[in-house]
Structures are given as structure tokens and as C-alpha cells.
Amino acid sequence: MKIYNTLTGKKEEFVPINDGKVTMYVCGPTVYNYFHIGNARPFIVFDTFRNYLKYKGFEVIYVQNITDVDDKIINKAKEKNTTFEKVAEKYTKAYFDDIEKLKIEKPDKSPKATEEIKEMIELIRVLLEKGYAYIIKDGVYFSVEKFTDYGKLSNKKIDELREGARVEINDQKKNPLDFALWKFAKEGEPYWESPWGKGRPGWHIECSVMSKKYTGADTIDIHAGGIDLTFPHHENEIAQSEAASGKKFVNYWMHNGYVNIKGEKMSKSIGNIILAREVTEKYSAEVIRMFILSAHYRSPLDFTWENIEKIKQAFKDIYYTLQILKQVEKPDVKITIEESSYLKNFIDALDDDFNTPEALAIIFNIIKLVKEQIKKEFTNEIVYSLAIIEKNIIEMCKILKILPEIKKPDEKIIKLMDERNILRKEKKFIEADKIKEEIKKAGYILEDTKTRSFLIHEL
RNA sequence: GGCGGCGUAGCCAAGUGGUAAGGCAGAGGUCUGCAAAACCUUUAUUCAGCGGUUCAAAUCCGCUCGCCGCCUCCA
Numbered sequence: 001m002k003i004y005n006t007l008t009g010k011k012e013e014f015v016p017i018n019d020g021k022v023t024m025y026v027c028g029p030t031v032y033n034y035f036h037i038g039n040a041r042p043f044i045v046f047d048t049f050r051n052y053l054k055y056k057g058f059e060v061i062y063v064q065n066i067t068d069v070d071d072k073i074i075n076k077a078k079e080k081n082t083t084f085e086k087v088a089e090k091y092t093k094a095y096f097d098d099i100e101k102l103k104i105e106k107p108d109k110s111p112k113a114t115e116e117i118k119e120m121i122e123l124i125r126v127l128l129e130k131g132y133a134y135i136i137k138d139g140v141y142f143s144v145e146k147f148t149d150y151g152k153l154s155n156k157k158i159d160e161l162r163e164g165a166r167v168e169i170n171d172q173k174k175n176p177l178d179f180a181l182w183k184f185a186k187e188g189e190p191y192w193e194s195p196w197g198k199g200r201p202g203w204h205i206e207c208s209v210m211s212k213k214y215t216g217a218d219t220i221d222i223h224a225g226g227i228d229l230t231f232p233h234h235e236n237e238i239a240q241s242e243a244a245s246g247k248k249f250v251n252y253w254m255h256n257g258y259v260n261i262k263g264e265k266m267s268k269s270i271g272n273i274i275l276a277r278e279v280t281e282k283y284s285a286e287v288i289r290m291f292i293l294s295a296h297y298r299s300p301l302d303f304t305w306e307n308i309e310k311i312k313q314a315f316k317d318i319y320y321t322l323q324i325l326k327q328v329e330k331p332d333v334k335i336t337i338e339e340s341s342y343l344k345n346f347i348d349a350l351d352d353d354f355n356t357p358e359a360l361a362i363i364f365n366i367i368k369l370v371k372e373q374i375k376k377e378f379t380n381e382i383v384y385s386l387a388i389i390e391k392n393i394i395e396m397c398k399i400l401k402i403l404p405e406i407k408k409p410d411e412k413i414i415k416l417m418d419e420r421n422i423l424r425k426e427k428k429f430i431e432a433d434k435i436k437e438e439i440k441k442a443g444y445i446l447e448d449t450k451t452r453s454f455l456i457h458e459l
Numbered sequence: 460g461g462c463g464g465c466g467u468a469g470c471c472a473a474g475u476g477g478u479a480a481g482g483c484a485g486a487g488g489u490c491u492g493c494a495a496a497a498c499c500u501u502u503a504u505u506c507a508g509c510g511g512u513u514c515a516a517a518u519c520c521g522c523u524c525g526c527c528g529c530c531u532c533c534a
Contacts, residue, residue, distance in 0.1 A: 227463095231529060263526070267533055299465085311471085361482080
């Protein structure tokens, strides 16, 4: 399996540190608002990727932080005349509600920043001790110049960054790029005790701490997030972690592209956001996930209601086809990669830097086979072949987590269909059409072929 | 200014050296008692433009044009 690694700018063969195990850290939400569909992209992409790793037989440890104290949360609390804890609590709950609606599996660990303060203080202490950090009037800062590898992830040089940097308000900092490890509390701000004074952690430090604590290792396999986190957030994480441990922090950095609105990045500051919950109100998790996976994860993805509607139409094809297959009496079969060239191609596509659009195309290629076969006489051979096809589609949809729930229609509805077919044979079409109407009211459409009829639950 | 990405049919989107996947929409047709949200066929001699390398380029190189992102909070 190959993964594009931001650190090297190349696709690389994925080799986990420990055989059969993968440690994965995905940057999580800052809980000061409902998350939007742009935020949802990494959640969905990397949840699906985790699922794929599990399918491949890896044991995955998946950690995602919750930033529940920071300036934005504090400001929101002021604005709403409440406490930062209340704001964080509200949106943490909303985050879990929303990921559930999107059928995102809960992370194995969802550590909260406020519950890891002790470890963060310890890490800062080490950095101070090793001379990577210094204390000024408003906090403890990391000195980027002390860390020679600074910029290796985002391919930036300290000097060049300095030129582009804006006017720095804080003239006590040794370098404008130095970032806060610990911020001293101003009047009325929440604080925790520390050896250097009352305050709160800087943003980056939590990821360094949690990543190590919950994977149990200085070096993890995969660290993922939106491309906008590359600099400065991930760069700073590397600096902190590697300065402290002296070891490589992350082997593979994966970054997803933006969700755009009319070609422009969706972001809270621009204000062009569509909340994830606005989308889950209108579309099922499977359709939303398929929409997200319809573009390669590193490419930009334009969100429009028309585009997601197109995906819904395409998804219908999968849904309807699986329903038809469900209504065919078939033998129980097993499929293997060796026997199914479709499955093999599917896996090959995903093994190539998680190429989900290619993988989706393969699903549609198989669906075409169903359409060819379903019209034919149901010989043993055909039925067997349909069984194999169904298994393939289900397997693939499961891997991509776009498998819709397929129920056999109620006995009652099946009876109605049988009755209608008898009436049709007797050429009592008026009565037959009445039953058709009745079936439609129950939410099913009928599809008649030469030899049989199928009931299809409408999406 | 520095760094990075992108430009493939009406739209969405794979493909990164061997002759353009897949989806949506459209057009024509078929099945059917009727019908379908069913099925079939069809839709890029061409991949932003111009040069170059090569037996061979959407794919590699150079230049031009256009769009976007990061360098400040951001998924």
C-alpha cells in the first residue's frame, strides 16, 4: 500500500512501525461551534481510511483530540455571557452527535485538552530544560531557531517566513515564528497552575502530548488532518515532539484538500460555511460519505447542493441494484481477491494512495454486470454469478462505508405484488394498477422484467 | 515576495509515457397491458495555450495564460 507523505512529497510504501499495527492521530475539533462540511472531510476520509486499514488486517489505534480550551472558546463564552466550560460542553456534545449522524466510528481515544494539562506542563518543562523554550512576560515560547529541522514538513525556511511575516506585536519574542507553549492568564481568563505561573496551554502542545500518551510511543505511524494545518500547526508539533524526544515524531503525514464553495475555501472566517448538520438533515450518511469520497482526498472538492444531488442519483443505482439482488434466491458464496478481479482492482485502487474515485468506478462497473444478467433466464450459472456479484458490491461498499441498509420487503407487500401479477396474467389491468398504487404508497416501486417483478424501496 | 497545488466532455471526476475509467445531465431507441426512478446505444480524434524530448505525451521538460491555497485563526 502506498501513501502520499507530505513530509517527503512523495508516494511511499506504507510500512508500520509494528507489524500488523497502525497508530493514527487525526486532528480533531476545537469545540466553539458546530463543525462544517469542510471540517467533516478529514473526519470522513480518515475514518474510511481507518476502516480500510482494518479490512487489510491491521489493528488500528485511532486518536482524535478535542480542543476544549482556547481563545476562540473563551471569546465565544464572553460573547454569550457564559463560561468556556459550558461552550465546550455544548459543542463537544454536538460534535459527537454529528459524527454519529455521519456514521463516523468514534475514535478509540478522544482526549480533551483540559484533561491533559499535567502532561503538557511536563512536556514544556522538558523543552525548557533542554533549552528549546524560554519564558517572557506573557508566556512560555518555543524557539524555532533552536530546532534545526524547523520547516521540514511545510518546506519553508525560517528566514523566508520571516520576510513574509506580519508585524509582530510581541517584541519580546526572539523570532516572530516562535509560538506559545503556555499562555499566562490575563484578568478573567481561565487558568491552571504551572511552575511558571497561572495560564493555559498553547494550541499545538496538546497534540504532541496526546499523540504520545495514547499511542504509547514517541513515533507514530500516521498523523492526519486538513492541508491548512501543515503550517504552522503540524510543523510546530514536530518541533515540540522531536525536540523533546530526540526521535522522529511521525512517519507518514496525510493531508486532505479543502472543501470549496465556488472555488473558494470553505472557512469560518470567510463565512461561506455549510454545517455538517445542514447536510445530514437532507442526505443520508452514505450519500454524504460517497460525495466526500467522489474526489481524491488530496484534491479540492467543491460543495454544491447540485453536486451532492448528482451523487445521490448515483448512489440510488447501488441501492436499487442491491435490493434487486436481495430478492434473488441465491447460494451462499465466498469471494477472495484471487478469484475476483473486480475486488483485486478495487483493492489496488485503494492501495494507491487511497484512490476512492477509482474504487467507486469499479463498483459501477460491477453494477453493469447485474443489469446484463438480471434480464436473462435464471439458470444455476446465472444465479451463482449474481451471488458473486452481490458479495463483491457489498464487500466494496462496506470498505468505503457506503453500504445502505437493505431490507427484504414485508411479506404483505410481496403478497400484493403476487396478487398483481396474477391479475396481470388475467389481463385485469385496472385492478392490477390499483395494487401498484397501493404498493407505491407503501414506498415501493415495481420493476417488471419478462419473468419476474422486483420491489424497490425508493430512496 | 517565498512555497505549494490545479486547469481532462454541458457538469462532477479518475488516469502521470503506450493511444481518454466512472458518475450526473442530455439525445435516440428498447422492453412493457401501461409504466418505470428499468434496459440498450450514444455524447472529448482529444486532455488551458504554445514549443521541445520521444517510435509514442493528457502524462516528461520549458515558456505563456487562468484559477486556488499556505506563509495570520483555520479541517
